[in-house]
Amino acid sequence: MRRENTKSNIDFKSIFDSLPDLYLLLDRDFNIVEVSDAYLQATMVSRKQILGKNVFDAFPDNPNDPKATGAKNLYASLLRVLKNKSADTMAIQKYDIQRPADRGGGFEERYWSPINTPVLGADQEVEYIIHRVEDVTEFVHLKKTGSAQLKLMEELRTKAGEMEIEIYQRAQEIQEANKQLEEANKNLARLDQIKTQFFANVSHELRTPLMLILGPLEMLLAEKKLPSFVQNTLRRIQNNAQILLKHVNDLLNISKLDAGKMILHYANIDLVKLIQQTIALFEAQIPQRKLVFSMDLPDELQAQIDPDKIQHVLINILSNAIKFTPQNAKVSIRLVQINPEACKLQIEDNGPGIPSDLCETIFERFFQIEEPTTRTVGGTGLGLSIAKDFVELHGGSILAGNARNGGAIFTIELPLKAPQNAKVYSSYSQLLLGEKEISASLAEFRNKVKPIKEGAEEDFEQDYYDRPLILVVEDNQEMNHFICKILNTFYRTESAFDGREGLQKSLALHPDLIVSDIMMPHMSGVEMVHAIREHPMLLKTPIIILTAKADDELTARMLEEGAQDYVIKPFSAKEFKARVANLILVKKAEDELDQFVYHASHDLKAPLPAMEHLISWIEEDLGEMLSEQSKKYLLLLRQRASRMSKLLDGLLKYAQSGYVFDKVRTIHTDRLITDIIKKLNPPQTVTFQLEDTLPVLNTCELPLREVFTALLDNSIRHHHRKDGHIIIGTKEKDRFYEFFVADDGPGIEKKYQDRIFQLFQTLQPRDKLETSGVGLSIAKKIVEFQGGKISVESEKNKGSVFRFLWPKDKEIGDAC
Structure with missing residues (x-):
C-alpha cells in the first residue's frame, strides 16, 4: 500500500543534499548547517570537513592573492540579507578554493555568481540563509582569452543562468518597488485625511470669530449718525471680513468633498429663474461696473437639482468672467434642453481666454493661470475646482474652452432629474445662498474694482508739500488707502496700483521712500525693484517690501535686489511707521552729508x-x-x-562720484583700459596683460573710466617690485560683467581689507605715496551706484585681486 507523504515523514535533509545546484545553508551567525553534494564536489571538500564551521573559516580568502575580496563581499551581502530580510544578488566574485593535498594543494582560481536568500521564521525574523552559487570560472576564462567558444558559452549562459538570475532580480526589484509604493500610498492617504480634517477644523474655528466680527459691523453700519469716514472704514472692515469668510467657506467645502460628506439637497426649481436671480445679484452688488449680460434662455426649464450648489457654480463662473474681462464686460449666457433628461448651459465672456493647454488644468485645486507675483486678481484657486465637484455630484460635466470670437467659454451639462430614491423638496427658497453668502462671494471682486473716495477728512497743513514723499505701490486699493492713511500724518503720499505704474511714478517723482507689495499685476514687486535699481538717480531711494508670505528665500532675494527692509502682513502700524521714519532719516542724513562735503570742499579750497x-x-x-x-x-x-x-x-x-553723468555709448573696454594705462604713465618695469575676455558693451564711459583708473593707479602705486605684472580681465555673471584687476604686489593683510574702501584710508604714509586715500572709496561708490559690488582678495606678499560687478548692456543714448 502506498504511504502518504506528510510533513513529518519527508526527508528534507536528503532532498537538500541531492539538489543538483550548489547550495549552503547558513544560520544567523553564518555557520554551515547543511550543504548540497554538488557544492561539496565543486569545492573539493567533504561534508565532515565543513559542517558546523563558520563559512569564512571553511572557505578563507587566498592568502597569496593580496587583491582577494571574495570573503569581504560575501560578508557584506549576508549582512544586507539580515538587515533587509530580502534576497541579495552579488556580482561575479573571484573566490579561490583550496585544493586537497592529494590534488596538489594550494589554491585554485575560481569565479562564482552568488545569490543569498533569507529563510524567515514564525516571528518574521531571519533564521537561515540559503547561499546558492554558480561556478562561472570557465566562462570568465573564455571571456578573458577571447576564445572562439565564447560566443557559444555566452548564448548558453544567456539562455540559462543569466536569464534565471535576471528574472529573479527583476522579480525582487518589482516586489520591493510594489511594497514601497503600497507604503507610500498608505502614507499619502493618511496625510490627505489629516489635511482634510485640518481644513474642516480650521474652517469651523474661523467661522465663529468671523460671525462675531460681521454681526456687530452690520449693527454699527445701521447707525445713521456715524460720520461718513467712520462708515467708510467700517465698510472696508466688513468687505475684507467677507473675503475671509468666502475663503473659509471654500476650505469647508473642500474638506466635506474630500471626506465624502457633501450632501445634495434636491429641489424642484425653474433653472431659468435661478439664473436670472443670480445675474441680478451681480448687477446689485457691483453697480460701478458696466456689465452687459446677453441671455438666450427659454421661458422656463424645470429641473431637480441642488439650487445652492448650482448657484455657487454660477457665481463662481460669472465672477471669473467679469474679473478677467475689460471694464465694459460682456457676458453671454445660453441655456438649452438637449434631451428630455439633460440640459446644457454655456457662459461666454469677452476676456483674454484660457491657454488651450490649461483648459483642463484650471479645474485642479489651488491652480491659478497667472503667476503668483504678477496676477491681476486674487483668490485661492479653489473656486473652479469646487464648481467642478458640485457639477459632477449632480452627475453632470463641466468643460472650459475658448470662444470663436475670443474669450473663455464654459459648458455645463446637467441631468434634469434627481437619482431614484433621492429626496426632492417642493420648495427651494430656503435652500438658496443667503444675501450674506452672496456678498461674501463677491466681496473680493468689489475690493478690486471699487474706487475709494474718502473726501477731505482733514485739511492739509501749510507744510504739507515740504514733507518727504512716499510712493505706495499696492494693487489692493483698500490696503493702499490704509497704508497712505497711516503715513499721511507726517508724509506726503502717492499711490500706484501695480509694479509698472510704480516704476513710472518712481522715475517721474523721485520719492524719498517706496513702499511696495510683491504680488501685483503687470509687473511684480521683485521686477519693479530690479528695474528701479537700474536707474542711477533711484539707486539711493530706500524701499520697504510688504509681503503676506514668510518666505526667507524671497525676502533674501528682495534684499539682494536692493530693498532696504521688509514687513510681513498683517503688521503693526506703530512698527511700520517706525521703520519708515528710520529709513527716511537715514536718507536725509546721506543727502545732507553729500551736500556738506560738496560745499565744504569748495569753501575749504x-x-x-x-x-x-x-x-x-x-x-x-x-x-x-x-x-x-x-x-x-x-x-x-x-x-x-x-x-x-x-x-x-x-x-x-x-x-560727486555717485553722480557722474554721461550718455550710454558703445565702449571697447580693452581700448579704454589701454588709454587709462597710458595716462597713468606707469614705470616701464610694470607690465600689463589684457585678457581676450574683455567685452564690448553699451555703458557710460566716465564712471567706468573712474573705477578702472582708481584700481590701476592703486596697483601701480603700491607695487614695490621692479618687475611688476598686472592682469585685467572679466567674466560674465548673470546680468553683470565681473571685471578684475590682479597684481603681484605686496598684498593686503586680511585685517585691513575692509578698511581700504573707506574714505581717507591708506596702508602707508601719505608722504610716501602722495595719495589722498579716496581712490578706492570713489570706485566703491560708483560701482554701488551702478548696482554692482566691489571686493578684494589678497594675502600678504602674494598680490591682490580686485573684482567689481558692472551691469551689462544699457540702451544707447540713455543717461546714467
Missing part, C-alpha cells in the same frame, strides 16, 4: 590758490633775503598746500 600766489611772491621778491631755514619752511608750506588741494579734490570727487 578757495583760500589755497591765494596761499600759492603769496608763497610764489615771497620767493620771487624776497628770496635773496630769506635764510635757508625760511626757504625750507616755504617749501614745506607749498607741499602742505598742494597736499591739502589734492585732499580736497579727492573729497569733492568723492561727493
Whole structure:
C-alpha cells in the first residue's frame, strides 16, 4: 500500500543534499548547517570537513592573492540579507578554493555568481540563509582569452543562468518597488485625511470669530449718525471680513468633498429663474461696473437639482468672467434642453481666454493661470475646482474652452432629474445662498474694482508739500488707502496700483521712500525693484517690501535686489511707521552729508590758490633775503598746500562720484583700459596683460573710466617690485560683467581689507605715496551706484585681486 507523504515523514535533509545546484545553508551567525553534494564536489571538500564551521573559516580568502575580496563581499551581502530580510544578488566574485593535498594543494582560481536568500521564521525574523552559487570560472576564462567558444558559452549562459538570475532580480526589484509604493500610498492617504480634517477644523474655528466680527459691523453700519469716514472704514472692515469668510467657506467645502460628506439637497426649481436671480445679484452688488449680460434662455426649464450648489457654480463662473474681462464686460449666457433628461448651459465672456493647454488644468485645486507675483486678481484657486465637484455630484460635466470670437467659454451639462430614491423638496427658497453668502462671494471682486473716495477728512497743513514723499505701490486699493492713511500724518503720499505704474511714478517723482507689495499685476514687486535699481538717480531711494508670505528665500532675494527692509502682513502700524521714519532719516542724513562735503570742499579750497600766489611772491621778491631755514619752511608750506588741494579734490570727487553723468555709448573696454594705462604713465618695469575676455558693451564711459583708473593707479602705486605684472580681465555673471584687476604686489593683510574702501584710508604714509586715500572709496561708490559690488582678495606678499560687478548692456543714448 502506498504511504502518504506528510510533513513529518519527508526527508528534507536528503532532498537538500541531492539538489543538483550548489547550495549552503547558513544560520544567523553564518555557520554551515547543511550543504548540497554538488557544492561539496565543486569545492573539493567533504561534508565532515565543513559542517558546523563558520563559512569564512571553511572557505578563507587566498592568502597569496593580496587583491582577494571574495570573503569581504560575501560578508557584506549576508549582512544586507539580515538587515533587509530580502534576497541579495552579488556580482561575479573571484573566490579561490583550496585544493586537497592529494590534488596538489594550494589554491585554485575560481569565479562564482552568488545569490543569498533569507529563510524567515514564525516571528518574521531571519533564521537561515540559503547561499546558492554558480561556478562561472570557465566562462570568465573564455571571456578573458577571447576564445572562439565564447560566443557559444555566452548564448548558453544567456539562455540559462543569466536569464534565471535576471528574472529573479527583476522579480525582487518589482516586489520591493510594489511594497514601497503600497507604503507610500498608505502614507499619502493618511496625510490627505489629516489635511482634510485640518481644513474642516480650521474652517469651523474661523467661522465663529468671523460671525462675531460681521454681526456687530452690520449693527454699527445701521447707525445713521456715524460720520461718513467712520462708515467708510467700517465698510472696508466688513468687505475684507467677507473675503475671509468666502475663503473659509471654500476650505469647508473642500474638506466635506474630500471626506465624502457633501450632501445634495434636491429641489424642484425653474433653472431659468435661478439664473436670472443670480445675474441680478451681480448687477446689485457691483453697480460701478458696466456689465452687459446677453441671455438666450427659454421661458422656463424645470429641473431637480441642488439650487445652492448650482448657484455657487454660477457665481463662481460669472465672477471669473467679469474679473478677467475689460471694464465694459460682456457676458453671454445660453441655456438649452438637449434631451428630455439633460440640459446644457454655456457662459461666454469677452476676456483674454484660457491657454488651450490649461483648459483642463484650471479645474485642479489651488491652480491659478497667472503667476503668483504678477496676477491681476486674487483668490485661492479653489473656486473652479469646487464648481467642478458640485457639477459632477449632480452627475453632470463641466468643460472650459475658448470662444470663436475670443474669450473663455464654459459648458455645463446637467441631468434634469434627481437619482431614484433621492429626496426632492417642493420648495427651494430656503435652500438658496443667503444675501450674506452672496456678498461674501463677491466681496473680493468689489475690493478690486471699487474706487475709494474718502473726501477731505482733514485739511492739509501749510507744510504739507515740504514733507518727504512716499510712493505706495499696492494693487489692493483698500490696503493702499490704509497704508497712505497711516503715513499721511507726517508724509506726503502717492499711490500706484501695480509694479509698472510704480516704476513710472518712481522715475517721474523721485520719492524719498517706496513702499511696495510683491504680488501685483503687470509687473511684480521683485521686477519693479530690479528695474528701479537700474536707474542711477533711484539707486539711493530706500524701499520697504510688504509681503503676506514668510518666505526667507524671497525676502533674501528682495534684499539682494536692493530693498532696504521688509514687513510681513498683517503688521503693526506703530512698527511700520517706525521703520519708515528710520529709513527716511537715514536718507536725509546721506543727502545732507553729500551736500556738506560738496560745499565744504569748495569753501575749504578757495583760500589755497591765494596761499600759492603769496608763497610764489615771497620767493620771487624776497628770496635773496630769506635764510635757508625760511626757504625750507616755504617749501614745506607749498607741499602742505598742494597736499591739502589734492585732499580736497579727492573729497569733492568723492561727493560727486555717485553722480557722474554721461550718455550710454558703445565702449571697447580693452581700448579704454589701454588709454587709462597710458595716462597713468606707469614705470616701464610694470607690465600689463589684457585678457581676450574683455567685452564690448553699451555703458557710460566716465564712471567706468573712474573705477578702472582708481584700481590701476592703486596697483601701480603700491607695487614695490621692479618687475611688476598686472592682469585685467572679466567674466560674465548673470546680468553683470565681473571685471578684475590682479597684481603681484605686496598684498593686503586680511585685517585691513575692509578698511581700504573707506574714505581717507591708506596702508602707508601719505608722504610716501602722495595719495589722498579716496581712490578706492570713489570706485566703491560708483560701482554701488551702478548696482554692482566691489571686493578684494589678497594675502600678504602674494598680490591682490580686485573684482567689481558692472551691469551689462544699457540702451544707447540713455543717461546714467
